[in-house]
Amino acid sequence: MATAPVHPPPAGPAEELAAPGPSWRARTREARFAAALLIPSAVVVFGVVLYPILRTLYTSFYDVNSPFPGSYPFVGLGNYRRVIEDGEVWASVLRTGYFTLVSTGLEMLFGLGIALLLYAPLRFRWLFRAIVVLPWALPTVVNAALWRQIFNAQYGALNALLTQLHLADSYRSWLGEPFLALNMVILADVWKNTSLVAFFLFAGLATIPRELYEAARVDGASAWRSFVSITLPLLKPAIVVVLVLRTIEAFKVFDIIYVMTRGGPANGTASIAYYTYARAFSDESFGYGSALAYLIVLFIFVLATFYIRALRAGQFEAA
Amino acid sequence: MNPSRGYRIFIHVAAIVVSLVILAPFYWLFIASVASPADLLARPLRFVPDHISFHRYQDIFTSHGDNVSAAFREAFVNSLIVASGTVLISVSVGIFGAYAISRLRFRARQPIVLVFLSTYMVPPIALVIPLYLVMVRLHLLDTRLGLIVVYCSFTAPFVIWIMGNFFQTIPKDLEDAAQVEGCTRVGALFRVILPLARPGLLATVLFAFLIAWDEFLYALIFTSTTASKTIPVAIAEFTGRYETDFGLQAAGGVLAALPPVLIALVFQRYIVGGLSRGAVKG
Numbered sequence: 001m002a003t004a005p006v007h008p009p010p011a012g013p014a015e016e017l018a019a020p021g022p023s024w025r026a027r028t029r030e031a032r033f034a035a036a037l038l039i040p041s042a043v044v045v046f047g048v049v050l051y052p053i054l055r056t057l058y059t060s061f062y063d064v065n066s067p068f069p070g071s072y073p074f075v076g077l078g079n080y081r082r083v084i085e086d087g088e089v090w091a092s093v094l095r096t097g098y099f100t101l102v103s104t105g106l107e108m109l110f111g112l113g114i115a116l117l118l119y120a121p122l123r124f125r126w127l128f129r130a131i132v133v134l135p136w137a138l139p140t141v142v143n144a145a146l147w148r149q150i151f152n153a154q155y156g157a158l159n160a161l162l163t164q165l166h167l168a169d170s171y172r173s174w175l176g177e178p179f180l181a182l183n184m185v186i187l188a189d190v191w192k193n194t195s196l197v198a199f200f201l202f203a204g205l206a207t208i209p210r211e212l213y214e215a216a217r218v219d220g221a222s223a224w225r226s227f228v229s230i231t232l233p234l235l236k237p238a239i240v241v242v243l244v245l246r247t248i249e250a251f252k253v254f255d256i257i258y259v260m261t262r263g264g265p266a267n268g269t270a271s272i273a274y275y276t277y278a279r280a281f282s283d284e285s286f287g288y289g290s291a292l293a294y295l296i297v298l299f300i301f302v303l304a305t306f307y308i309r310a311l312r313a314g315q316f317e318a319a
Numbered sequence: 320m321n322p323s324r325g326y327r328i329f330i331h332v333a334a335i336v337v338s339l340v341i342l343a344p345f346y347w348l349f350i351a352s353v354a355s356p357a358d359l360l361a362r363p364l365r366f367v368p369d370h371i372s373f374h375r376y377q378d379i380f381t382s383h384g385d386n387v388s389a390a391f392r393e394a395f396v397n398s399l400i401v402a403s404g405t406v407l408i409s410v411s412v413g414i415f416g417a418y419a420i421s422r423l424r425f426r427a428r429q430p431i432v433l434v435f436l437s438t439y440m441v442p443p444i445a446l447v448i449p450l451y452l453v454m455v456r457l458h459l460l461d462t463r464l465g466l467i468v469v470y471c472s473f474t475a476p477f478v479i480w481i482m483g484n485f486f487q488t489i490p491k492d493l494e495d496a497a498q499v500e501g502c503t504r505v506g507a508l509f510r511v512i513l514p515l516a517r518p519g520l521l522a523t524v525l526f527a528f529l530i531a532w533d534e535f536l537y538a539l540i541f542t543s544t545t546a547s548k549t550i551p552v553a554i555a556e557f558t559g560r561y562e563t564d565f566g567l568q569a570a571g572g573v574l575a576a577l578p579p580v581l582i583a584l585v586f587q588r589y590i591v592g593g594l595s596r597g598a599v600k601g
Contacts, residue, residue, distance in 0.1 A: 031425035033504065038431065041416035041475050044409065048450070048472035049438055055449035067451065114337055120330045121322065130584055131338045134345060137583035139533050141551035142572040145558045146348050149565045157347050160364030191344070203594035238599035252442045255535040259555050276444050281540070286448050293445035300440045 060290035067286065079291035088267065089292065092275040093299070099186060099271060100250040106190045107246055108239070111197025118202040136195035144259035147188035151175050151260075175261055178268020185260050185269050189253070197242050204238025205231070244307045248300055272296055348576075351569035352376070359565055375570035387557060391571045393545040394553035399578070401463050401549060402531040405470040406524055412471075413478025413523075418508055420479065421486040422494070432483070435476040443536045454541060463547045469537050474527040481526065481597035485519030486512060488596045522593020525586050529579050550575040 060079050062072040083089055114132060122128055135143070150157045151174035162168035175181045208231065216226040254273040257263060263270035263278060270278070273296060280289025347366075351359060352375060354368035378388035420432050450469065451460070459465030489512055497507040513520065535551045542548045554571050561567070583590070 027424065030423050034419040034423040034425045034428075037415040037419035037423075040412035041435070041479060044412050044471045044475045045435065045438060045473075048469055049441065049446065051453065052446040052449035053441060056445050059448065067448075069452065113333075117330060117334050117337065120334075121327075122330060122334050128334050128338065129587060131341050133583045133587050133590065134580060135341055137529065137579040138345075138576050139551055139579065141533075141535055141554050142348075142575050145554055145568055145572055146344055148558060149351070149568070150344065150347065152565075155360055155362075155364065155563065155565070157364060157366075160362075160366070164363055191340075195341075199590055200594055200599060203591050204599045206591060206595045207599065241599055248440060252444075254444070255551075258535070258539075259558055262559075273442055273444050277536075280444075280448060290445075290448060293442065293448075296442045297440070297445055300442065304437075304440050 056290045056293055059287055060294055062287050064287040064290075065284055067284065072287065075287070079288050082288060083291050083295055088270075088275065089272070089295070091267070092270050092272045093295075095182060095269070096251060096253065096271045096273075099182065099189075099253060100247055102183075103186045103189045103193070104243065104246045104250050106186075107194045107197045108243060110190070110194045111201055111242070112239075114194065114198035115201035115205055118198065119205045132195055132198055134195070135192045136199065138192060140192070140255045141259050143188060143192045144256040147184070147191070148175070148260045151184050176265060178266050181261055181265060182269045185256060188260065189250075189256055193246065193249075197246060200242040200245075201235065201238055204235045207238075208234045240307070240310055244304070247303055247307070251300055251303065252296070272299075348569050348572055351565050352573050353570075354566065356564070356566055360563070375567055376574075379570060379574060387561075387567060387571075390545055390548070390553055391550070391557075391574060394548050394550040395574055397463055397542075397545075397547055398532060398550040398575070401466045401470065401547075402528050402578075404463070404467040405474055405531040406527045408467065409471045409474040409478050409527055410520075410524060413475045414482055414508075414513070414520075416475070416479045417482035417486055418512070421483040422491070432479075435479055438473065438476050447537060447540055450537075451540060460541060461543050461547050465541055466534075466538060466547060466549070469541070470531045470534060474530055477530065478523055478527060481523045481593065482516065482519060485516050485523075485593070485597040489515050518589045518592045519597050521586055521589040522597060525582055525590065525593075528582060532579050 061074060061076060063075045063078070064072045118125070118129060118132060138146075149155075153159070153171060153173035153176060156171075156174070158174060159168070159171040163171065174184050212230050212234075213226055216230060221229070252273050253271045254277065257269050257271055257274045258277075261269040263274045267275075272292070276289055276292040276296065279285050279292060350366070350368060353371045353373055354365075355370040355372065358365045358368035358370060375388070379391050382388040382392075416435070420428055454460040454465050457465075459468065493511050493515070494507045497511045498504065502510060533551065534549075535555070538549045538552045539555065542552055550571070554568065554575060557564075557568055557571060
């Protein structure tokens with residue numbers, strides 16, 4: 001049902017200047033109208049976001065160790081120095097990087113495969129589509145609780161399945177060893193979020209005109225050739241959008257770790273967001289937690305800047 | 320030229336494998352919610368339980384007082400109210416913002432779009448500490464209203480993004496024609512553009528609902544009693560406290576999954592249209 005737009009895209013700023021546009025007065029009126037329409041959204045968004053983001057920066061310069069207002073010692077960049085010297089911070093950044101890279105990579109790979117299947121001439125397409133949408137709709141916390149139980153060392157379904165199929169001799173503690181646990185959390189994350197990626201890419205596939213494939217076939221191109229020369233390049237905007245969304249989400253990962261492992265065992269699954277949460281709310285080191293939070297903001301900002309370049313290269317317009 | 324027989328077999332086998340991988344955990348979630356504790360703790364584990372009973376669901380719907388079943392029901396109601404309120408407010412305000420950035424020409428357009436979208440990059444953990452203190456002072460802590468206010472701040476930019484892109488796919492001529500006929504701009508938005516953008520609007524409502532229903536960190540920190548605790552928080556707390564009572568955990572999980580799964584299934588045809596015109600096509 002998705003069709004390519006039948007009209008030219010709206011004029012960009014450059015064209016606006018060149019075109020004999022509306023008079024200056026009309027444009028001022030238009031700008032005022034735009035402001036009036038944007039104010040409600042601005043209030044709803046920045047009324048909530050603006051003060052906390054500045055306040056967190058302020059707090060990061062103080063040694064705040066309780067949630068109550070009061071006077072706390074100013075420590076300047078002390079909290080940031082502590083961040084740099086805290087080996088556990090960098091371990092959790094590396095872990096988060098590994099989580100982000102592996103989970104996003106697998107989700108893109110499987111998501112693309114499933115998107116192609118959603119697009120393929122299947123006998124029961126509607127049914128397959130309904131099945132693929134399910135993990136996306138499953139709440140993250142429920143997903144985490146479900147996999148935590150599946151991976152349970154004594155009563156888990158995975159151990160039972162593997163031993164009953166004679167693929168394993170004995171039960172294993174899937175969430176009991178740090179690195180194994182991290183990979184199991186990634187597995188649970190990939191199972192759920194591949195669904196979202198598949199639908200995004202399927203939506204992208206739906207915008208590619210079918211005539212292109214027919215033309216390629218007339219020219220004698222193989223299926224692989226038309227995938228590489230038509231599908232991938234034209235799917236690039238969709239790939240970039242979903243890659244940005246998933247990377248940023250993965251880097252902020254918290255919920256699934258909180259429910260599945262609480263960062264354990266031995267901090268083996270503590271992402272940077274989880275580590276920050278633990279420092280701020282378990283230790284009540286709010287000043288240090290605020291500095292850590294800004295470290296996350298910094299990382300995401302760098303990731304996003306990198307991606308915005310890619311977006312520009314992909315000829316994608318933000319709105 | 321028809322696809323070859325081998326290709327047809329391949330895609331069907333692949334679709335079946337993918338479906339099994341997706342459905343198996345769902346099957347287990349449901350079975351665990353109706354199986355007896357003995358079945359769930361048996362070794363070897365019985366994948367088809369001997370005893371099936373829906374008493375956990377019955378408890379959730381009928382029990383009163385201070386117990387987990389009643390807490391699940393109350394959390395479910397809280398989640399419904401919070402997610403619906405969030406969708407209502409953020410879509411109502413976001414539509415105007417989306418219209419402004421997609422249809423009107425003004426100099427700060429591009430920076431404004433970027434500022435709205437950049438809020439997505441800020442992790443909740445960077446906002447949650449000061450927000451907590453503000454909520455205490457405004458007496459919004461542990462209230463559904465407090466959660467709605469916070470949730471709108473991240474669903475509204477999302478609405479602006481998807482609806483803004485969607486509005487751009489609607490020919491401007493139609494709107495101009497309505498204005499020639501004597502409609503005001505706002506009148507044209509409601510009478511011409513919104514009806515045409517209905518698929519996008521449905522997709523946006525669906526996404527905003529899923530995002531609000533799914534939210535966990537703010538709810539974990541801002542809610543403490545059944546007055547406002549949402550279902551993800553109730554489930555997370557339960558998994559921490561009663562690890563081996565997977566039956567009740569699973570029943571709560573099925574309950575929590577029901578609204579988003581039903582909505583996604585009913586509106587799934589709008590998802591693809593909404594995404595292709597709203598998100599992946601600028």
